[in-house]
Amino acid sequence: MIEAKEHIAKIKTYKPGKPIEEVIRELGLEGEIIKLASNENPLGTSPLAIKAMRQALAESFLYPDDNCFYLKNTLAKKFNVTPEEIIVGNGSVEILPYITLAYLGQKDSAVVSQGAFIWFKIAVDIAGGELIEVPMKNYTHDLKAVAAAIKENTKLVFIANPNNPTGTIVKKDEVEEFFKSIPDHVLVIMDEAYCEYITDLQYPDSFKIYKERDNILILRTFSKIYGLAGARLGYAIANKNIISNLMKLRISFNVNRISQIGGKTALNDYDFIKKSYESNEKGKQYLYDEYNKLGIFFLPTYGNFIFVDFDRDSQLVFEALQQKGIIARTIKEYGFPNALRITIGTEKQNHRLIRTLKEVMQH
Numbered sequence: 511m512i513e514a515k516e517h518i519a520k521i522k523t524y525k526p527g528k529p530i531e532e533v534i535r536e537l538g539l540e541g542e543i544i545k546l547a548s549n550e551n552p553l554g555t556s557p558l559a560i561k562a563m564r565q566a567l568a569e570s571f572l573y574p575d576d577n578c579f580y581l582k583n584t585l586a587k588k589f590n591v592t593p594e595e596i597i598v599g600n601g602s603v604e605i606l607p608y609i610t611l612a613y614l615g616q617k618d619s620a621v622v623s624q625g626a627f628i629w630f631k632i633a634v635d636i637a638g639g640e641l642i643e644v645p646m647k648n649y650t651h652d653l654k655a656v657a658a659a660i661k662e663n664t665k666l667v668f669i670a671n672p673n674n675p676t677g678t679i680v681k682k683d684e685v686e687e688f689f690k691s692i693p694d695h696v697l698v699i700m701d702e703a704y705c706e707y708i709t710d711l712q713y714p715d716s717f718k719i720y721k722e723r724d725n726i727l728i729l730r731t732f733s734k735i736y737g738l739a740g741a742r743l744g745y746a747i748a749n750k751n752i753i754s755n756l757m758k759l760r761i762s763f764n765v766n767r768i769s770q771i772g773g774k775t776a777l778n779d780y781d782f783i784k785k786s787y788e789s790n791e792k793g794k795q796y797l798y799d800e801y802n803k804l805g806i807f808f809l810p811t812y813g814n815f816i817f818v819d820f821d822r823d824s825q826l827v828f829e830a831l832q833q834k835g836i837i838a839r840t841i842k843e844y845g846f847p848n849a850l851r852i853t854i855g856t857e858k859q860n861h862r863l864i865r866t867l868k869e870v871m872q873h
Contacts, residue, residue, distance in 0.1 A: 517638035546853040547839040551737035559776040566771045574767035594750040602731040602744025606633035614639035620666035630668040650678035653688040670701040675851040677811030685714040704813035706735040736776040741769040793854040819849040830870040
């Protein structure tokens with residue numbers, strides 16, 4: 511039997527949050543199931559995007575624009591860059607292995623933080639590169655330790671800001687100081703999937719750094735505040751030479767026609783973005799208060815989810831919630847055996863979560 515390359519054996523497949531359909535099949539539950547496992551927008555999808563995508567359905571027999579011309583131009587105008595500095599992916603996660611395949615050989619290394627988005631590690635393993643893991647500090651990236659871990663053969667550094675699954679950020683001063691210590695030949699990937707939920711002035715402006723340096727790639731998604739997780743759409747912005755290299759690895763027609771139109775429209779649905787932000791802030795404060803009343807440890811978040819530590823095997827809490835129709839997310843593979851990552855839902859969903867947690871904690 512033919513054998514795969516040796517390094518393929520160590521790749522661990524990504525475990526997503528359970529879909530509602532799977533829980534219904536497994537447990538035979540009836541009634542409303544709420545999913546708070548994958549940080550989707552609980553308000554749904556941008557209404558303007560839905561309208562545009564419905565109209566695009568009639569053209570589903572046509573191949574999509576392979577270069578995502580209109581979406582790229584809309585993004586370019588928004589961020590004051592050129593279309594040649596943008597690559598669009600089938601979700602931002604698709605772009606991660608493009609980066610590692612383009613820049614990592616088996617003699618090269620990449621630096622990631624323990625407890626950071628696990629797809630960083632998977633992407634490094636896909637390329638067969640050396641993985642250097644750095645312990646986190648206060649549940650977030652220790653940028654000084656990350657910089658110190660860089661070796662002569664290091665090509666890539668991955669930073670999720672906010673970090674998934676902890677919801678923490680590294681702040682402006684830290685990031686600017688960090689980049690001063692990074693060699694020009696090391697590319698820093700700033701994954702900012704949840705940036706639209708942040709108004710804190712201490713959140714770094716990656717585009718300011720981008721205008722000054724060539725060794726930064728900014729990764730973003732339409733899956734969160736825009737409500738297009740099911741449409742699978744993300745993008746990266748980097749120096750046009752970097753983007754040119756990534757484009758060579760891209761599968762033709764990787765972004766479907768309907769998603770392109772939905773993304774282009776969602777970018778300008780400011781009413782929906784505002785409503786989603788305000789709903790998240792309100793839900794966040796309610797859940798903070800309730801977790802404090804329950805005496806449960808949690809981390810203040812900069813995203814649309816909260817890291818909650820129950821001081822016991824999180825699988826027990828996960829299963830108890832699931833039996834009652836609430837899907838959360840275990841994060842044991844991130845090094846947090848007692849914690850769940852729980853999406854901030856609608857007001858109704860958040861109240862149901864707390865009522866259910868009270869029942870679960872009593873037993």
